[in-house]
Amino acid sequence: MNEFDYIAWIRQQTALSPGVLIGPGDDCAVLAGTGQPTLVTTDMLLEGSHFRLAETTPERIGRKAMAVNISDIAAMGGTPTFAFVAVGLPRGGAGQIAMELYRGMRDVADRFGVVIAGGDTNSWTGGLAVSVTLLGTPGSHGPILRSGARPGDWLFVTGPLGGSIVGKHFDFMPRVAEARQLQDHAAIHAMIDISDGLAGDVGHLCAESGCGVELFADWIPISDVARSLADERSSLEHALHDGEDFELAFAVSPEDGRRLLALQPIVDVSLCHIGVFLAEPGMFLVGENSRKEIMPCGFIHAF
Ligand SMILES: [Mg+2]
Structure with missing residues (x-):
């Protein structure tokens, strides 16, 4: 298989979509457009940095x-x-990898109504690299930014945290x-x-909003997996610092927060109030009889 066979194969898999005037196979895709602002995001996964092909x-x-x-x-x-x-395929067995990769992307894309409208394929002597650029439409109230939290707002999360490395980071x-x-x-x-x-x-959120935050240690939802991980870090530390849970963290007014807690409007999701935004800078972990400043550190790619 070469890249043109792969593109031909992808074209066979691509159903016509009313939003895509010209799909894969020309120099550019042509989208119908909506006249609204468009959200655009890109994320790349690299073998050796984000995953090992031998392990998944x-x-x-x-x-x-x-x-x-x-x-x-x-x-x-x-x-x-x-x-x-855009994919960079390792030479040797690339055709099989390319098709399986596409199936995985299509599976989740289809669930969310996403159309794969174009891309680029290369092979090289390095490992597998895959970069997805995704467009989206904001909700009726416009895009929700990181910068809108105000002192006094309540901080919520949409689900239990920690230990995603055991599997959730792939299956969320x-x-x-x-x-x-x-x-x-x-x-x-x-x-x-x-x-x-x-x-x-x-x-x-704090940096962009110009706020600090107090996190309530006892109210942070800890995943069962994080609780079962017996290592040098506590389950709370896993919930605070492990990456890739892909839950949402958001700020609302106390009035809206109380209503969300009373309504719990989302089926199968328990909305958790885990903190409050402050006018003073810093991140503070508050326990029953303690308040200590913690570093807002997560995973950072250093180079
Ligand atoms: Mg993000």
Whole structure:
């Protein structure tokens, strides 16, 4: 198989979509456009940095490459629409890898109504690299930014945290529908998806909003997996600092927060109030009889 065979194969898999005037196979895709602002995000996964091909399958990698981008659209409160995929395939067995990768991407794309509208394929002497660029439409109240949290706002998360390395980092479901439902019930001031870890990503909300935050240690939902991990870190530390849970962290007014807690409007999701934004800078972990400053650190690619 060569790249043109692969493109021909992908064209066979691509159903006509009313939003795509010209799909894969020309120099550019042509999208119908909506006249609204467009959300655009890109995320790349690299063998050796994000995964080892020997320890997983190309299908799971494809699934994750698409899902992490969908999660970024969810974090803005939007609906994902069209994806563009660039892959670098390792020489040797690349045809099989390419097709399995595509199946994984298509599986999750189809669930969220995302059309793979174009891309680029190369092979090389390095490992597998896959980069997805995803477009989306904001919700009816516009894009939800990281910068809108205000002192006094309540901080919420959409689910239990920690220990995603055991499997959730591949198998998570992006919170697109949940983000949409939240907007029906509350004015979301700021939101982010938890990719780098709760402390790191809430740190991003604080930095962009010019706030500090108090986190309530006893109210942070800890996943069963994090509780079962018996290592040198406590389950709370796993919940605070492990990455790739892809839950949403968001800020709302106390009034909206109380209503969300009373209504719990999202089926199968327990919304958790885990903190409050402050006018003073810094991140503070508050226990029954303690208050200590913690570093808003999560996973950072250093180079
Ligand atoms: Mg994100």
